[in-house]
Amino acid sequence: MFLSDVERTETIKACRHCPMCNVADRVAQLVCRESYGPRGRGAILFAIDQGLLDWDETIADIMYTTQNDGLIQEWCVGNYDHEELVLDARAKLFEKGLAPEGVVKFIEGIRAGQSKGLSPEEILSKAKITAEPNADILLFCGCGPRESEAETILETSRIFDRVGIKFQVLSEEPCCGWPLYQLGDLEGAKEFSVNVAKKIKDSGASTVVVLDADCYRMLLTRNGRFGGDLKGIKVVPIVSLLEEWIDSGQLKVTQKISDSVTYHDPCAFARYCEEIDSPRKILNMILDGELKEMDRTGRLANCCGAGGMLPIHRPDLANKAALLRLEEAQATGASILATGCPRCQSTLTRATSSGAHKGLRITNLVRLVAIAAGLVE
Numbered sequence: 001m002f003l004s005d006v007e008r009t010e011t012i013k014a015c016r017h018c019p020m021c022n023v024a025d026r027v028a029q030l031v032c033r034e035s036y037g038p039r040g041r042g043a044i045l046f047a048i049d050q051g052l053l054d055w056d057e058t059i060a061d062i063m064y065t066t067q068n069d070g071l072i073q074e075w076c077v078g079n080y081d082h083e084e085l086v087l088d089a090r091a092k093l094f095e096k097g098l099a100p101e102g103v104v105k106f107i108e109g110i111r112a113g114q115s116k117g118l119s120p121e122e123i124l125s126k127a128k129i130t131a132e133p134n135a136d137i138l139l140f141c142g143c144g145p146r147e148s149e150a151e152t153i154l155e156t157s158r159i160f161d162r163v164g165i166k167f168q169v170l171s172e173e174p175c176c177g178w179p180l181y182q183l184g185d186l187e188g189a190k191e192f193s194v195n196v197a198k199k200i201k202d203s204g205a206s207t208v209v210v211l212d213a214d215c216y217r218m219l220l221t222r223n224g225r226f227g228g229d230l231k232g233i234k235v236v237p238i239v240s241l242l243e244e245w246i247d248s249g250q251l252k253v254t255q256k257i258s259d260s261v262t263y264h265d266p267c268a269f270a271r272y273c274e275e276i277d278s279p280r281k282i283l284n285m286i287l288d289g290e291l292k293e294m295d296r297t298g299r300l301a302n303c304c305g306a307g308g309m310l311p312i313h314r315p316d317l318a319n320k321a322a323l324l325r326l327e328e329a330q331a332t333g334a335s336i337l338a339t340g341c342p343r344c345q346s347t348l349t350r351a352t353s354s355g356a357h358k359g360l361r362i363t364n365l366v367r368l369v370a371i372a373a374g375l376v377e
């Protein structure tokens with residue numbers, strides 16, 4: 001959808017002979033099969049276009065077994081958008097009824113409105129926090145945080161309260177459509193984009209503050225292209241707001257954090273939205289010592305394992321990719337691994353359940369800010 005026919009053909013022609021970004025495809029390395037890497041996918045799509053191969057379940061498995069996190073394009077000297085090529089292939093597979101069963105079930109669940117999470121209002125009211133209907137700022141929590149990182153929502157609301165800024169939430173917050181876009185259900189992504197934009201517009205807020213990195217990318221760069229109308233509404237990630245508040249003194253740092261900290265860049269923030277400096281500026285203001293950077297950071301950071309919705313089709317590989325990222329974090333000697341996205345936080349935390357990486361605590365940057373501001377212990 002986001003590649004023209006010419007761009008798609010050019011990308012396939014380039015990738016089918018090229019081994020250059022193979023090292024950036026962590027999942028292809030884990031699978032150890034050429035067909036699961038960028039060159040393999042290019043060759044398969046070329047063969048389909050030439051009528052030498054037809055779409056089938058094996059090809060579906062290949063196209064859904066990737067993090068599709070933007071790192072490949074970072075490595076590509078030709079700047080080919082291989083990730084969008086994969087999404088185009090997934091859309092074709094989904095349309096033909098060839099997407100893997102688990103993927104289809106997941107999509108059906110989203111379309112049916114199934115969500116394990118509470119609504120933002122329910123999460124806040126359990127902690128006796130009341131949002132302000134009609135406030136000018138709307139906090140968009142996202143399905144991921146509502147399902148598994150509700151603490152981040154509460155900590156964010158406590159920070160808003162400390163700064164003295166009112167915010168509202170959507171009583172029935174819909175999915176932004178990101179998972180549908182990633183998994184090939186483009187019609188669903190369109191419907192959800194239009195719906196979420198309407199709900200945001202109807203709220204009357206002029207600014208939407210987003211907690212999840214993928215929701216942020218979706219609302220900022222994809223919503224309008226899927227037909228949503230967010231014109232006139234400012235969309236900002238929570239990290240840039242936190243940076244502004246600490247820097248201006250609106251949010252006072254009362255106790256600097258003495259633990260050693262490293263930072264994981266969420267792909268959607270760092271590669272697609274250039275949100276690389278804000279988290280580091282925040283950490284510089286709230287840490288006692290210096291941030292311990294991993295070898296791969298910013299635009300070249302390795303994925304946490306959740307990219308491209310990989311955990312839906314291959315949770316085993318997503319977990320292995322997460323363990324590799326944890327190793328990189330542990331190599332810095334830090335005791336805390338902070339990230340700016342609740343989805344990365346959940347994926348990395350799940351991977352620590354095996355007992356590996358003892359001594360490394362995974363947390364959200366919002367929590368560190370809340371601790372530094374004396375709002376939580």
Ligand code: SF4
Binds near residue numbers: 014016039072079
């Ligand atoms: S994305 Fe670029 S570097 Fe990777 S296989 Fe295609 S042409 Fe080569």
